[in-house]
Amino acid sequence: MDLNIFYTVLATAAATLLGLLFIAIQPNIERLSNDPQNHWKALATSTFHIYTWVFVMSLFGFIPAYRSPTFLVASLLGIWRQLRTWAPVWQLTAKGRFERLRETLWLVIGPILIYGALIYYSSQLQHGKGTDEIETNIATAFVILMVIVLRNTWRLLVEIPSEQEWKA
Secondary structure (H helix, E strand, C coil): CCCHHHHHHHHHHHHHHHHHHHHHHHHHHHHHHHCCCCHHHHHHHHHHHHHHHHHHHHHHCCCHHHHHHHHHHHHHHHHHHHHHHHCCCCCCCCCCHHHHHHHHHHHHHHHHHHHHHHHHHHHHHHCCCCCHHHHHHHHHHHHHHHHHHHHHHHHHHHHHHHHHHHHC
8 A cells, every 4th residue: 555645644734733733832832831830831742742753753654664663663752752741740639530530541641542553553564564454554543643633732722712711
């Protein structure tokens, strides 16, 4: 299966949505940079890293010889960055416990599971077991990652200003 068109569209979408992330961050830069344990800052940082890894992986997706090793390394680094970004922010309190767990599933565990799937499928490619089904599963994992970061970017764009209006 020729996936060059898919990786071209993926790289273009990641670059475009990265621009949307910058537009979402720009009006709220003071709020994001003041507190190092700010939830919104962690969301912006996590989203930026996922966009960056998707963009890098899509560029190396054009080269079949480098596809599998790049996906493996980038996915491992992606897991590490997710944990490093969210560990200082995550806290479970009695108030809002269900909301915090739901948020953790969406923001932390979801991307880590997708990175884990990319590691698994990339190792299948590395061992010469690459089939159209595995390539399709890799493409599906990228699409799911893009849905997650698009939702995160939308939250940064819409929910930060609405939260500020609510508190005022």
